[in-house]
Amino acid sequence: MKIMVAVKRVIDYAVKIRVKPDKTGVETQNVKMSMNPFCEIALEEALRIKEAGMASEVVAVSMGPAQCVDTLRTGLAMGADRAIHVDATGPLYPLSVAKLFKALVELEKPGLLILGKQAIDDDCNQTGQMVAGLLGWPQGTFASKVVLDKEKQLATVDREVDGGLETLCMDLPAVITTDLRLNQPRYATLPNIMKAKSKVIKKYTPQELNVEIKSDLEVLQVTEPPKRKAGVIVSSVDELIDKLKNEAHVI
Amino acid sequence: MQKWRATRRLLLNSYSSKSRFDHPRSNPISDHSTTISRSSSGFESWTSRIHYRHFATAMIQRNPLFSTLNSDDINYFKGILGEKNVIEDEDTLLFANTDWMRKYKGSSKLLLQPRTTQEVSEVLKYCNSRRLAVVPQGGNTGVVGGSVPVFDEVIINVGSMKQVISFDKVSGVLVCEAGCILENLVSFLDNQGFIMPLDLGAKGSCQIGGNVSTNAGGLRLVRYGSLHGTVLGIEAVLANGDVLDMLGTLRKDNTGYDLKHLFIGSEGSLGIVTKVSILTPPKLSSVNLAFLACKDYSSCQKLLFEAKRRLGEILSAFEFLDNESLNLALNHLEGVRNPLPPAMHNFYVLIETTGSDETYDKEKLEAFLLRSMEGGLISDGVIAQDINQASSFWRIREGVPEALMKAGAVYKYDLSLPVETMYNLVAEMRTKLGNSAKVIGFGHLGDGNLHLNISTPQYDDAILAQIEPFVYEWTSKHRGSISAEHGLGLMKANMIFYSKSRETVQLMASIKKLMDPNGILNPYKVLPHSIVSYS
Structure with missing residues (x-):
């Protein structure tokens, strides 16, 4: 079985986000870009499944500008066998990405598609669900535990839901999206970085995959959240009560 | 948007809660100093x-x-x-x-x-x-x-004196009051696209005036040099209340004796630093970090030699720790894991590069590391792929002093030694103390600065007698310094002769006497008590 994993290139989550002065988006020039942390978890899970002998190959896929290749190299250095880069320059929304994945799945025929539950840049949390819908595959989203049964071609997925865990059992092929506590991703070791250099990254354009990139959404403007006001030190309990009553209107 | 932030928070609070960039306060203790929870x-x-x-x-x-x-x-x-x-x-x-x-x-x-x-x-x-x-x-x-x-x-x-007075974006010269907390200056400069030329684990608490007064070193010294180079001016108050305005912002100023240097590293014994003017380097976007394993100390040295030649212009930190230090960090710090596949290695090295071209720098570092691995200098290694990974590597190195504190009593020695012989001291100390104490060595290999730490369950004068004066004598014999970056303070005021000649110390005493005739400034420290006499 082959596993396909989505890896997205995003602004490193430790970077302080700055909104562009013209409010068209966030600043990405001279900003550290890294693999989306949920995608790292997705890739780690795929690698563990392969190492457990349940899969034969892990293919990492990234979509976006040419620099996505760097993110794919990281994926290859973690242990993915090969990679696919869908070269697209404009903005990509979840539905377009899902359609591109559908096309790639039809080409590559993986038995499992693993994605992060969401990307930390746009926080859409839609791609996994949409691609499952387009493919007509079952989906296990927000996975905190994944167990595969090779013989019966089944996946058992624990999902973290409000108030506890939900366990789903589904037939393969399936779509799984990963939550934070699923695993702890590995580091890229020097021997693996070396090996990654000779691994293949295949390039497609959306046209080659017969997907038209368009969106019904338009970003009007991006603004920073309002700045938190500095607190005040009150001098007495009475003043506090007065402020809570008359200024904050909470009591 | 709320959710977006929640995700980031969740990420931060989970596997990266020790992020050096986001939670410096959660990483309180470094080899210099610390933040302690003061609730x-x-x-x-x-x-x-x-x-x-x-x-x-x-x-x-x-x-x-x-x-x-x-x-x-x-x-x-x-x-x-x-x-x-x-x-x-x-x-x-x-x-x-x-x-x-x-x-x-x-x-x-x-x-x-x-x-x-x-x-x-x-x-x-x-x-x-x-x-x-x-x-x-x-x-x-x-x-x-x-x-x-x-x-x-x-x-x-002077913690209430915490204003930034001016910042010149062209020259990068920052003028500020002495009570500014280092981390606040770091954030201030970050918004301007600059960084502080020094970085240390205590940045959440330590003040720039104290940094200057103690000539704090830290992790970036190998790249940006000591505060004697980066501090351009100082305003200080003498014991008699006279204010010395030497708050220049010039890189070059050869007019008479450069007295500001007397206040850098004199630990407040000659005057109180009230304002500082400091040259700050631009913040470069491409930072890479590798955590490496070496089989012996000689490989670490050769690696340093090679790194200076092959990574010279982008090298920004070269730190080392021994296997005992790593184990201590793994055992005593929460959420710390060994970045390398489990195997016995004797030494670990962190190499950080800082440059302006992500792709070029990364290729350069990778090529250097792969070459060093083929040449046998490195036994294994990992390269951080994102800032979170980099933070977790730094957490290990910066967390060693904190781990030492948790392990029990610790005898700390901060020594400058020739890189070649540096680690011999650790080995000799181990032989001398046998099973009675845990001896660990780590530090700024790029600066020839060893942090020798001896850890025991509790303080014991018998152990101390075995360490001192042996450590000082050994250092003196190898023409090292008994205080590389921590200062002499009270602990080593009487030990100064291990590193400085009698004549030199005499002149220091004369300067002290001249500037502080009554000896009221930070008494009993820095200079030996025998030599500082007052009438």
Whole structure:
């Protein structure tokens, strides 16, 4: 079985986000870009499944500008066998990405598609669900535990839901999206970085995959959240009560 | 948007809660100093565990020429500083009297918090006339007992002087008051696209005035040099209240003796630094970090030699730790994991590069590392793929002192030694102490700075007798320095002769006498007690 994993290139989550002065988006020039942390978890899970002998190959896929290749190299250095880069320059929304994945799945025929539950840049949390819908595959989203049964071609997925865990059992092929506590991703070791250099990254354009990139959404403007006001030190309990009553209107 | 932030928060709070970039305060203790949680509730349990080493004070007599504080003095200070900035509260004083390692404790009854240079001047002028001894205190993160009183010295903390005065975006010169916390300066500069030329684990608490007064080193020294190079100007107040305005912003200024250097690293014994002008480098976007394993110390050395040649222009840190240090960090720090596949390696090296071209720098570093691996200098290694991974590698190196604190009592030595022979001391110490103590070595290999630490369940004079003066003698024999970046403070004031000649120390004493005739500034520290006599 082959596993396909989505890896997205995003602004490193430790970077302080700055909104562009013209409010068209966030600043990405001279900003550290890294693999989306949920995608790292997705890739780690795929690698563990392969190492457990349940899969034969892990293919990492990234979509976006040419620099996505760097993110794919990281994926290859973690242990993915090969990679696919869908070269697209404009903005990509979840539905377009899902359609591109559908096309790639039809080409590559993986038995499992693993994605992060969401990307930390746009926080859409839609791609996994949409691609499952387009493919007509079952989906296990927000996975905190994944167990595969090779013989019966089944996946058992624990999902973290409000108030506890939900366990789903589904037939393969399936779509799984990963939550934070699923695993702890590995580091890229020097021997693996070396090996990654000779691994293949295949390039497609959306046209080659017969997907038209368009969106019904338009970003009007991006603004920073309002700045938190500095607190005040009150001098007495009475003043506090007065402020809570008359200024904050909470009591 | 709310959710977006929630995700980031979730990420931060989970596997990256030790992120060096986002939570410097969660990473409190470095080899220089520390942030300690100063909540009043936590303080009770903290103080109950204190086990001071009174050996230092036991040998020192309070200078009988110093006056003792009386109510007139306190009223006078209140007149200058206002009631609020004259602190006699016992809890606050307990903190200010105690160093973070809980080794040194004074019995000062007064903490003053001046807000301007003028106030510092008036306070010192008065103290000098009354012969009241003072101890200048910054973030109180020192490790040699230099920032706490020995007896009843008045504590002067300039933490209220925390304004950035000016910043020149073209030259990168920052002028600020001495009480600015290093981390706040880092954030201020970050918005301007610059960084501080020094970085240390205590950045959440330590103040720039204290950094300058102790000539703090840290992780970036290999790239940006010491504060003697980056500090362009200083304003300082002398013991008699005179204000020395040397707050230049010029890189070149050969007009007479460059006296600002007297205040860099003199640990507040010649004057109180009130303002600093410092040259800051631009923030470069491409930072890469590798965590590497080496089979022996000689490989670490060769790797340093090669890194300087092949990564020269982008090399920004070269740190090492031995296997014992790593184990200590893994055993005592929460959430720390070994970045490398499990295997026995004797040494670990962190190499950081900072440059302006992500792709070029990364390729260069990778090529260097792969080459070094083929050449056998590196046995294994990982390269951080994102900032979170980089933070977790740094957490190991920066967390060693914190792990040492958790492991029990620790004897700390901060030595400059020729890189070639540096680690022999650790090996000899291990043989000498056998099973009675855990001896670990780590530090700034790129600067020839070893942090030798000896860890035991509790303080034991018998162990101490085996370490000292052996460590000092060994260092002296190899023409090293017994204080690389921590200073002499109280701990090593009498040890200065291991690194400096009698004539040199005599001249230092004459300078001290000239600038502080009554010896009120940070007494009993830096210079040996035998040589500083007052009449």
